[in-house]
Amino acid sequence: MQSIRDLKSNFSGPPPPPMAPGPDAYLQGNIRMTLENTELWKTFHEIGTEMIITKPGRRMFPHCKVNLSGLIPCAKYVLLVDMVPEDGFRYKWNKKKWEVAGKAEPQPPCRTYLHPDSPAPGSHWMKQSVSFLKLKLTNNTLDQHGHIILHSMHRYHPRFHIVQADDLFSVRWSVFQTFTFPETSFTAVTAYQNTKITKLKIDHNPFAKGFRDEGTNKKRRANKDPSCLEKRTKASDILNSEEDSPPEDEELPKRKEEDGVKEERYSPWDAEREHRVRTDSPVGADTRDLYSTEQLVPTPASYQSYSTEQPLGQWGGPGPSQYPPPHHLTADYTTQAVHHSYHHGNVAEWSQYPLFSYSCW
DNA sequence: TCGGCTGCCACTTTTGAAGAGC
DNA sequence: AGCTCTTCAAAAGTGGCAGCCG
Numbered sequence: 305m306q307s308i309r310d311l312k313s314n315f316s317g318p319p320p321p322p323m324a325p326g327p328d329a330y331l332q333g334n335i336r337m338t339l340e341n342t343e344l345w346k347t348f349h350e351i352g353t354e355m356i357i358t359k360p361g362r363r364m365f366p367h368c369k370v371n372l373s374g375l376i377p378c379a380k381y382v383l384l385v386d387m388v389p390e391d392g393f394r395y396k397w398n399k400k401k402w403e404v405a406g407k408a409e410p411q412p413p414c415r416t417y418l419h420p421d422s423p424a425p426g427s428h429w430m431k432q433s434v435s436f437l438k439l440k441l442t443n444n445t446l447d448q449h450g451h452i453i454l455h456s457m458h459r460y461h462p463r464f465h466i467v468q469a470d471d472l473f474s475v476r477w478s479v480f481q482t483f484t485f486p487e488t489s490f491t492a493v494t495a496y497q498n499t500k501i502t503k504l505k506i507d508h509n510p511f512a513k514g515f516r517d518e519g520t521n522k523k524r525r526a527n528k529d530p531s532c533l534e535k536r537t538k539a540s541d542i543l544n545s546e547e548d549s550p551p552e553d554e555e556l557p558k559r560k561e562e563d564g565v566k567e568e569r570y571s572p573w574d575a576e577r578e579h580r581v582r583t584d585s586p587v588g589a590d591t592r593d594l595y596s597t598e599q600l601v602p603t604p605a606s607y608q609s610y611s612t613e614q615p616l617g618q619w620g621g622p623g624p625s626q627y628p629p630p631h632h633l634t635a636d637y638t639t640q641a642v643h644h645s646y647h648h649g650n651v652a653e654w655s656q657y658p659l660f661s662y663s664c665w
Numbered sequence: 666t667c668g669g670c671t672g673c674c675a676c677t678t679t680t681g682a683a684g685a686g687c
Numbered sequence: 688a689g690c691t692c693t694t695c696a697a698a699a700g701t702g703g704c705a706g707c708c709g
Contacts, residue, residue, distance in 0.1 A: 443670085
């Protein structure tokens, strides 16, 4: 098995240019991570992805699913995900677009989701796509279940970390490689603001199938309380007129919606992006630039910055028996780090990762 | 007054236990 | 006895909506 130190050479010096897949895919450190369902993610991203957060915790949809290559088959790895604030702002939905509504609230306790299969050999991670289906988001700052805590009306993006480590406790001595995908950024909300996002979710999420057929939906409510039908019909009418989607094309509702969506690329964020240009936003004017340039991650609470030559030695967690809920880690980011991230299509190249100070639970 | 949050609802998919058949 | 397949109920996951709260 290759030692962790061997990998380190790949983290020193300036970040490499985007790599193309090739015969050297298994070269040490040549780890590649690609996002699955990129088309779906992009469809949401073009409208302005929203993720519901609830007290008991809510799954993401679309959920994060990635493919990995370039790992050492026999070496063990740990996969982690955390949520990084996009910027230092709080947002509000004003009619048809998101607008900055002030400074971000103080960051909630930062938590990292540990993939349930971790640690597992590289061959395991590479043989099939890796799903983070069970990752849950919550707005409950006192959450005891280990869900990732976010603020409503704030923007985040998931960040994936892969660590070569034989077990959870050697993670602290190991090297991180970090990946992000521009299209996975989202706004955390307690109720959907953009009706187009609601429609997309209903169209694509199997659990929301019950909301797909308007007729069925109305009938369902009508059975319980006829007055509801009237209200719902009115609401539906408003929605339809708002969306300019003729009710008669029930045959291809999804396609119609997607077509309509693409006409409004990034429109929900136009105002906000303009705002960023005018202000001292720590990130670029366009979210797409955010991931391809040197980046400060994230805001007030921060990350620790180390030379990439150093092993991760800040894992301050308790012993195994003290780990309450499995699959979750709490990160305490204490200082700021510079984070490089490079993208090539939907391929997130390895980055000069920030080394966290993890205080586990 | 208003925007955001919460709890409940009806519906769906997922999951796992139990039973039947080979 | 052990395995596979089917069935069914419970659990979990959805968005909508009314009402509460700051």
